[in-house]
Every structure is written in C-alpha cells, then in structure tokens.
Amino acid sequence: MPAITTQGIVLRHADYREHDRMLTLLSPTMGRVEALCRGCKRPQSPLLSASEWFALGEYVLYTGKGRMTVTSCHVTETFYPLRTDYDRLKYATYLLAIAEAATQPNERAVELFTLLARSLSRLAYTGKDPRAVSAAFLLHFSAISGYRPRLSHCVRCGKPVPDEAIRLMDVENGGLLCSACAEGTTAAQSVSPGQVRWMRDVLQNGIDKTTLPDADAPGALLSDYVEPRLEKKLRRDGLWK
Numbered sequence: 001m002p003a004i005t006t007q008g009i010v011l012r013h014a015d016y017r018e019h020d021r022m023l024t025l026l027s028p029t030m031g032r033v034e035a036l037c038r039g040c041k042r043p044q045s046p047l048l049s050a051s052e053w054f055a056l057g058e059y060v061l062y063t064g065k066g067r068m069t070v071t072s073c074h075v076t077e078t079f080y081p082l083r084t085d086y087d088r089l090k091y092a093t094y095l096l097a098i099a100e101a102a103t104q105p106n107e108r109a110v111e112l113f114t115l116l117a118r119s120l121s122r123l124a125y126t127g128k129d130p131r132a133v134s135a136a137f138l139l140h141f142s143a144i145s146g147y148r149p150r151l152s153h154c155v156r157c158g159k160p161v162p163d164e165a166i167r168l169m170d171v172e173n174g175g176l177l178c179s180a181c182a183e184g185t186t187a188a189q190s191v192s193p194g195q196v197r198w199m200r201d202v203l204q205n206g207i208d209k210t211t212l213p214d215a216d217a218p219g220a221l222l223s224d225y226v227e228p229r230l231e232k233k234l235r236r237d238g239l240w241k
C-alpha cells in the first residue's frame with residue numbers, strides 16, 4: 001500500500017468522530033494536505049502532539065479509499081511557548097491562516113514552508129516584537145508569491161521616489177507613488193519613509209539582521225497588501241494594535 005513521508009506543519013484541525021481529527025497540513029512538497037489522524041484525541045495516543053496546531057514533524061501518510069491517513073509522525077517542534085502568550089498566539093494563528101489561504105493541494109510550497117517554520121520559531125523562542133515578525137512574514141510572503149512591493153520607484157510612472165517624497169503606497173498596484181501620481185489618488189495608503197526603509201532592509205537582510213526599530217514595521221499596511229491577493233477572506237481581529 002502506498003505510504004508517503006513528508007514534512008508538515010499543522011495549519012488547523014477539526015474534530016472528526018469521537019477520538020479523531022482531520023488535520024490540514026502544509027507540506028513543502030505536496031502543498032496543502034488534508035489527512036485523518038485516527039485516535040489522536042485519546043490521552044495515550046502517540047499522535048496526540050502531532051495533531052496540535054503548529055506541530056511540525058515528519059508525517060507518514062497512507063493513501064487509501066480516496067483519502068490520506070496519518071499512520072505515524074516524528075514531531076520535531078511544537079512551538080509550545082506560543083500557547084502561553086496570547087499576543088504571540090494571535091499572530092502565529094494569523095500566519096497559519098495566510099499559509100492555508102495561499103496553498104493549494106499538490107503544489108510545492110518549499111519557500112512558504114521554510115518561511116512559516118522560521119517565523120513560528122521567532123514568535124515562540126525570541127523576544128522579538130510579534131508585530132515585526134509577522135510583518136516580515138507578510139513581506140517575504142509577498143516576495144515569494146511574485147508580488148514584492150516596489151519600494152524605490154513609482155508604481156505608476158516608474159520615476160524614482162526620493163525618501164523625502166515618500167508619502168503614499170498604492171496597495172492595489174503594489175508600490176510607492178510619486179508626488180505627481182499621488183495627486184488626486186484616493187486608493188492609496190499612507191506610508192512613512194521609516195516604514196519603507198524597514199521594508200527594504202528586511203527584504204534585503206532579513207528580520208534577524210535589521211537594526212531598524214520594530215515600531216517601523218508596517219503590519220496593517222502589509223495585511224492590506226497581501227490579503228486581497230488571497231482567495232480567502234481572513235479574520236484579523238485584534239491584530240496590529
């Protein structure tokens with residue numbers, strides 16, 4: 001019988017019968033995977049930790065009767081500290097929702113898998129502001145999805161936008177607006193030169209290396225930028241406050 005082994009992160013679970021759960025996994029090689037996890041709600045189940053939100057591990061899946069079943073899992077990471085800090089949990093859950101909305105079944109998602117695993121690790125194990133970590137996730141997510149924002153030239157006319165003229169970002173078209181193109185535009189959002197510097201630096205050097213202030217991370221703006229490009233409506237309760 002065909003068995004497949006894949007890395008996976010649990011994006012969500014739903015109760016199924018009395019002791020089972022249906023897991024939605026993000027796999028780097030298989031994209032979004034739905035797999036039944038039998039008996040995982042029993043207290044002594046070896047699959048208990050493999051069926052929790054955020055669990056990362058090596059899942060062995062068996063395909064039969066048109067669906068996948070988890071037969072075993074070696075859990076390598078549970079990101080446990082997320083469960084003890086509501087603020088971090090809230091952002092981590094939002095990242096899972098973005099990953100789920102962005103992934104299709106049978107579609108490779110190697111970069112997204114790596115980005116999500118690293119971002120969850122930063123949220124769970126570092127003191128970094130969860131808003132800055134999540135904003136960096138959205139920014140890199142936009143880049144790997146093929147719509148990295150234009151942060152030095154005007155998205156409409158293509159002219160360079162000097163730092164002192166940075167004022168508006170056209171989220172629909174994906175970049176800054178020069179002062180001439182900003183004239184009379186209503187569909188743009190304000191952005192500060194500090195926020196643009198932060199985005200440039202994080203895209204180039206990563207969130208771990210930037211020395212720019214966390215407060216410059218434009219989280220709400222990046223949510224407004226990314227969410228309309230996903231097929232699913234997301235909940236954003238209590239974020240970016």
Ligand SMILES: [Zn+2]
Binds near residue numbers: 177
């Ligand atoms: Zn322009």
